[in-house]
Amino acid sequence: MIIDRRTLLVGTVGSAAALAIWPAFAAVPPLKKKDTYKVGFAQTESNNPWRLAQTASMQDEAKKRGCQLVYTDAASSAAKQVADVNSMIAQGVDFIFLAPREEKPLIPAVMAAKKAGIPVLLIDRSVDPSLAKAGEDYLAFVGSNFIQEGQRVAEWLIKTTGGKGKILELEGTIGASPANDRKKGFDDAIKAGAPDMVILASQSGDFARDKGRQVAETLLQAHSDATIIYAHNDEMALGAIAAVEAAGKVPGKDILIVSIDGEKDGVQAIVDGKIGAICECSPHFGPKAFEIMYSYAAGDKIPPVIINPDRFYDASNAKEMLASAF
Template identity: 60%
Template sequence: MPMSRRSLLTLAAAAAASPLASALAQGMPPLQRKANYRVGFAQTESNNPWRIAQTDSMRSEAQRRGDAFVYTDAAASAAKQVADVNSMIAQRVDLIFLAPREERPLVPAVMAAKRAGIPVILLDRRVDGAQAQPGRDYVTFIGSDFIDQGRRAAEWLDGAVNGSARIIELQGTTGSSPANDRRKGFADYIAAKSGMRIVASQSGDFVRDRGRQVAEALLQAHPDATAIYAHNDEMAVGAIAALEARGRRPGQDVTVVSIDGTRSALQAIIDGKMGATVESNPRFGPKAFETLDRYAAGETVEHWVKVPDRFFDRNNAAQLIGDAY
């Protein structure tokens, strides 16, 4: 018996409301709803507390849910991370969580996953927006507002030094979205402050020892520097060691401000060696898998799932250090 026009319209509406149709309408690979998933997590590196805490959070949430967890560590190599994603594609995981080391080199990996029908969710770092976009080439970006982090660090420093400072900037990984945005947020704020000037800026690659080495060289070239802005706590702790090696007193002779909110940084604040740090929350697990479930259910996922970040200084560091990583 042929279907009535009303029945056909009802079926068409039901199909359009399905997760498959929702994903296809966006040009995105679908994700079928399942009791458990096999997910990939392509981590950029594991050489600092922030990355370790992020990985632990992702793995713990996968285990809690009973999902299979395929993990790779790119060891700070964009080329290896591309190969890692390609390996996950070959293994036919259901979805890939990717923390891109750099914005441009990881675009081909995102596109390869899309062509293979595997959705990608970016964590904590973006890829080049001119080449790949959320909602079209990958599901979404989950992460902090890095520009705002830089601005908050600059705002605090401005108040701490009464609007006058000669600043050394320790940048993160060249070409990464946190380094680009944390620099912009800081620079945009101090641009209107005639007494605030960056006298030297160089990458320490988000690594403590590299931050120490770069700080040593820049302090030697600029002995009159009065402040250090580090793009992460690991480099800030390295800079504190460099200051002490030169006989300068961090927190007194030179004001140090940073981003991340690690236990080491909070302890440095308690010890009076660091002024403040803006949190960059690494505990992505619950939010990442919640977003996976929303996408599988056919919900419209916003292009940027923001992670809220706290601020630590001498007013709350001692109280909150027990919660730090």
């Protein structure tokens, strides 16, 4: 069956409810210009340093601007995050910042906000573009170029190893845009640039440290000839370090580990020689997200996609950049 926007909504909430949340606005709802706003921030989870840093950034900026922030934590549940957004709508927020846990399940929440006349800005993760469109169903997406992150890690790996190695890939949350794109960017770059490199296995560690450790242990047992671990985030990479050590091998020597995010523990692991390289994915969304909201209220045209610049860490700069990592 082909899944389109109507099919997804009907399948998710039932025929009558689906018709009820079709947007009343042809485009993104307007935002009245005011000095301060009541805004919602629907966070996906709070189980790692990246999410905690992002939440702190949003809370700090809301306080700085005198905005009332309605904050929710979906606790790694897409269903709860949809309910969180519906609660914000019921509370009459002016604007919603949404970090969607998964690409498809959050579509009804985006559409419900639009129908209620509340603009939504997607931050750090996006939704399926075939089901909801930036500049039409929601204001914009602001975040990193996840495909490029995967590409940059792959390019460093190819250059460092001479294009040789056997890779285990620890994927992020199934259905999440960073996991999908970081896999695509990395896998495509390896395939195109290093025919002598092979991805032995690829499995989700759900962006979590302990899950990453467990998956890495299993994959290392099944593929004792692996020489590289590519993790979609630092938490899983740090879990992989423990798995490599438990297998009696030396991370950074027997197994080269590469990752994405740039959290302080990850950058420290580069300094310690246990991780080879990390492409940054900054969690500091507060200033940019609120700037976009106020610019939209002022009548400025907002680009549908706004990409954050990300740094790259390896042994050449990790020590000097450690203090600025989150």
